[in-house]
Amino acid sequence: MKSTLVRNKFSWATLTVLVGLFLISPHSSTANLPLERTALPLPQPDQAKISNNASQNVQDVTEFSEAEWQEHTIKIPKNGSLGTALASINVSAGTTHKITQLKDSRLLTDLRVGDTLTIWVDKYANLQKILYPKSKTLRYELQKQGDSFEIRTIEEQVEVRTEVATGTITDSFYMDGKRAGLSAKTIMNLADVYTWDIDFIRELRQGDTFKVIYETHYLNNEYIGDGEIIAAQVTTNNQREIHNAFRLKDGDKTIGYYDEKGKNLKKAFLRNPVDYVRITSTFKPKRFHPVLKKWRAHRGVDYGGPIGTPIHVTGNGKIVFRGWGRGYGNYIKVQHAGKYMTVYGHMSRFGKYKKGDWVKQGDTIGYIGMTGLATGPHLHYEFRINGVHKDPLKMKFPSANPVAKKYQTGFKQQSQLMLSQLERYSPDLQMASFE
Ligand SMILES: [Zn+2]
Secondary structure: OHHHHHHHHOHHHHHHHHHHEEEEOOOOHHHHOHHHHHHOOOOOOOHHHHHHOOOOOOOOOOOOOHHHOEEEEEEOOOOOOHHHHHHOOOOOHHHHHHHHOOOOOHHHHOOOOOOEEEEEEOOOOOEEEEEEEOOOOEEEEEEEEOOEEEEEEEEEOOEEEEEEEEEEOOOOHHHHHHHOOOOHHHHHHHHHHOOOOOOOOOOOOOOOEEEEEEEEEEEOOEEEEEEEEEEEEEEEOOOOEEEEEEEEEEOOEEEEEEOOOOOEOOEOOOOOOOOOOOEEEOOEEEEEEOOOOEEEEEOOEEEEOOOOOEEEOOOOEEEEEEEEEOOOEEEEEEEEOOOEEEEEEEEOEEOOOOOOOEEOOOOEEEEOEOOOOOOOOEEEEEEEEOOEEEOOOOOOOOEOOOOOHHHHHHHHHHHHHHHHHHHHOOHHHHHHHHO
16 A cells, blocks of 8 residues: 555656666665665654754654655745755754755755755655756755765656758748758757858758758657757759768767768868957958058958957967967967967957967957057957968868778768668658648
8 A cells, every 4th residue: 555655656756767767876776766765764863953953843753654745846936045945844954954065965056046846854844855857857866864865866868769851942941941840959050060061041042952860859758859960961052062961979979070971061270260250350461550550461350349258269279379479469379280370369368278288179268358459359360371371261271180080980881871861851852742
């Protein structure tokens, strides 16, 4: 009879056990199965309550029958905390203190407004259990263990499924993507994968096509969102140009996207080192310098923006100079593979990377300022090849590294498989079904 009660009460947990519970816990998984909770240690008085709140109405008989626990659902208000939540149901301050002393206490104390805690207490307001669902797939549970508590992290196994969407551009990529059943997230991901190759806003024309194989995530048979793109094919220029993209993974980590020949879809350099681009001065062999009041070449590109705007290093490389230079103010020089060097001037301050550090494309190496010779806050950016200044806005950048040797065999197999899958789907058929 008792086990039926327990089962009913924890039916949500039973269900997840059946579907597949993934436990990140130092304990054996059987010990954590909710149905075994009847095998708790022998009842002991709540020491915290006795020692810290001796004046309160202390009970030395603790009720351990789960059927008699009271369940409270508490939504964290503005300025709320675990302490205020527990206090609101008369759990002693001593118990709260005890929880904050646990090694992983932060898992339960880092609460956000609107988070919901489910708290179980026995009839003497002794805390028994807290459930904190952090997300759809992650939850933290605090349980009474003797006279102390233990926090467990429980992560649900997400089922990954594969889906295909195809379409032809009739309107805009976004609208046609939506029509083909793509989520906003996957539409953005697709634009990201091709960011160096295709301008989805200006370049796609009526009649261009797209096919996408992508991951979707399910929890307990319920769709919870899209995952990454596995492979894609986009045609441009009246279907004359075909752009393939295949994901390369190493274990759980996605390394990047490559074409059928293993060429990286990323370029070795970002076009611009700041996100919201406002170019205030372009590369000119000669110009009238506003501060020096002299005719002088402008051998870089200026990006205007508020002081503090992050500056991203445009390619992988090593910081070979970080310091002060006349004219440049606070500036950084990055040496990239081979003959390339980039320079970033007038910074208000530097990022966390120092001279000698290796940086990766996109890392924030500093912030826009107006140090050195500058009339207003901006970034002065230079791109040099073998010491010769080039116009980064007109450069044809080299591709980033191709598929590394150790992945080549696997990548070839996987990409050919994906390509044959992509070719099985006709975007025209898809269109026909709409008519
Ligand atoms: Zn400049």
